[in-house]
Amino acid sequence: MRISVFWYCLKQGIKNICRNIWFSLASIATISACVFLFCLFFSIITNIQFMIKNMESTVGITVLFEEGLSETDILALGAAIGGRSEVKEMVYVSPQEAWESFRTDYFAGHEDLAEGFAQDNPLAGSASYEIHLYDIASQDQLVAYLQGLEGVRQVNYSNTIAAGFAGFNRMVGILSLVITGVLLLVAMFLIGNTISVTAAFRKQESQIMRLIGATNYMIRAPFLVEGLLIGLIGAGIPLAGIYVLYTRSISYLAERFQILSGILMFLPMEAIFPSMLVVAMCLGVGIGFFGSFFTIRKYLRV
Amino acid sequence: MIEIVDVSKTYGTGNRALRDVNITIGDGEFVFIMGRSGSGKTTLLRLLIKEEEPTSGDVIVNDIMLQKMRRRHIPRYRRTLGIVFQDFRLLNDRNVFENVAFAQRVVGVPLRTIRESVPEMLKLVGLSSKYKAMPQHLSGGEQQRVAIARALINQPEVLLADEPTGNLDHQNAVEIMKLLLDINQMGTTVVVVTHSQEIVEQIGGRVITMDRGRVISDEIKNRSGHED
Numbered sequence: 001m002r003i004s005v006f007w008y009c010l011k012q013g014i015k016n017i018c019r020n021i022w023f024s025l026a027s028i029a030t031i032s033a034c035v036f037l038f039c040l041f042f043s044i045i046t047n048i049q050f051m052i053k054n055m056e057s058t059v060g061i062t063v064l065f066e067e068g069l070s071e072t073d074i075l076a077l078g079a080a081i082g083g084r085s086e087v088k089e090m091v092y093v094s095p096q097e098a099w100e101s102f103r104t105d106y107f108a109g110h111e112d113l114a115e116g117f118a119q120d121n122p123l124a125g126s127a128s129y130e131i132h133l134y135d136i137a138s139q140d141q142l143v144a145y146l147q148g149l150e151g152v153r154q155v156n157y158s159n160t161i162a163a164g165f166a167g168f169n170r171m172v173g174i175l176s177l178v179i180t181g182v183l184l185l186v187a188m189f190l191i192g193n194t195i196s197v198t199a200a201f202r203k204q205e206s207q208i209m210r211l212i213g214a215t216n217y218m219i220r221a222p223f224l225v226e227g228l229l230i231g232l233i234g235a236g237i238p239l240a241g242i243y244v245l246y247t248r249s250i251s252y253l254a255e256r257f258q259i260l261s262g263i264l265m266f267l268p269m270e271a272i273f274p275s276m277l278v279v280a281m282c283l284g285v286g287i288g289f290f291g292s293f294f295t296i297r298k299y300l301r302v
Numbered sequence: 303m304i305e306i307v308d309v310s311k312t313y314g315t316g317n318r319a320l321r322d323v324n325i326t327i328g329d330g331e332f333v334f335i336m337g338r339s340g341s342g343k344t345t346l347l348r349l350l351i352k353e354e355e356p357t358s359g360d361v362i363v364n365d366i367m368l369q370k371m372r373r374r375h376i377p378r379y380r381r382t383l384g385i386v387f388q389d390f391r392l393l394n395d396r397n398v399f400e401n402v403a404f405a406q407r408v409v410g411v412p413l414r415t416i417r418e419s420v421p422e423m424l425k426l427v428g429l430s431s432k433y434k435a436m437p438q439h440l441s442g443g444e445q446q447r448v449a450i451a452r453a454l455i456n457q458p459e460v461l462l463a464d465e466p467t468g469n470l471d472h473q474n475a476v477e478i479m480k481l482l483l484d485i486n487q488m489g490t491t492v493v494v495v496t497h498s499q500e501i502v503e504q505i506g507g508r509v510i511t512m513d514r515g516r517v518i519s520d521e522i523k524n525r526s527g528h529e530d
Binding site: 002008100 | 350354380393408410412
């Protein structure tokens, strides 16, 4: 494509937008709403997934065994548990290690008080396994298995948080798909309307172009440029908005809810913005391009 | 060369616009196609610019049979034609220069060439001083000159004019016809569709007369209107 043809199409595309400024603004607003909601859900889902991943590595299941069970039996049970597909890693904590850890945590600075237990480990029956999972969603399944094992006294796990996060993430995912889908259709319809109005305005020009010997591509190009520009602006505005909103929200939540900092760990904007930018731009430009492409094929006989 | 061989055209409504028309126009000729409204002359023009397809017969332009032409080759074919309309069809949001340049821009002519060729073309049609004027500020004759400049800017082999003087007063009409004759003198084949007996008699030359879709006469008339 010649550079002069490129500039001509770009100029005509901008002119088209200005000519139907209200229709163009309506299309931009709808695409913006669509992309904004998409970005919002994208941020939420990405962060929840990040939190769940964190939980999978930090939150684990602790299995305690009945007193009197020999270490050999416990290790045999451990081997059975370790063979499960849900288990990512498993650490055996012997009674001695449990006591050492307890003593370090709770008798710090008062070691003399623990001396009385030197020959008599109070946690003699507290051998345990700390289990970490590949996917926290499979926690319930593994817990049920562990509780069913003979010799298992207690299974400690964080039921509510894991289940809540996984469920919430699924719900947000479905909701975002539905809302983004509906808005996408509305945006396509509106952009189609905008392009058909422009096509009506430019009907004579298109006819002249056709008779002069302009190719179909040349006749359609300004309309496609118009759609592309509307899509580009429609994606750019919400991306800028989300960038500011996200950055401020993260610092606000971090300050306001310090107590939940262990659970509410957010990804920095730099970590999610590149992928969000690419997907949102594709979405906006895609709506603009295909909306105008199909409309112009329908309304402009060339 | 333009050859129209046994061409008939019937529209979907059943209207028979052309019936067994046979016309041959040589390179560099100046031809009037005359007839009343509904005689089929505009349909003939539409066949030549491949806006319509004949129901039967062949339309051959410069050895190309138009019915066999592929869709993607139509734009390139149309660039060998210049077309002028009764209602000028100028773009009112662009000035004279831009209207003429438009024909070159949309076929991808480089800007440098456009900057050289448009002033030359405006000089040819006598509108050099009005290159910045908007079409709505020009007289009918001047607007038609702009339309002719636009039709000629890509140096077509054939100029087709559909009632080019239909919206003009007598004096402007004569001037436009003189301009078309000058263009013909430079080697371009010119086909003028008109219903104006007065203009045809004043200019003279080859006149093909049509009536109800048929060619009823094909004759050379001198300026006074008498047959040679």
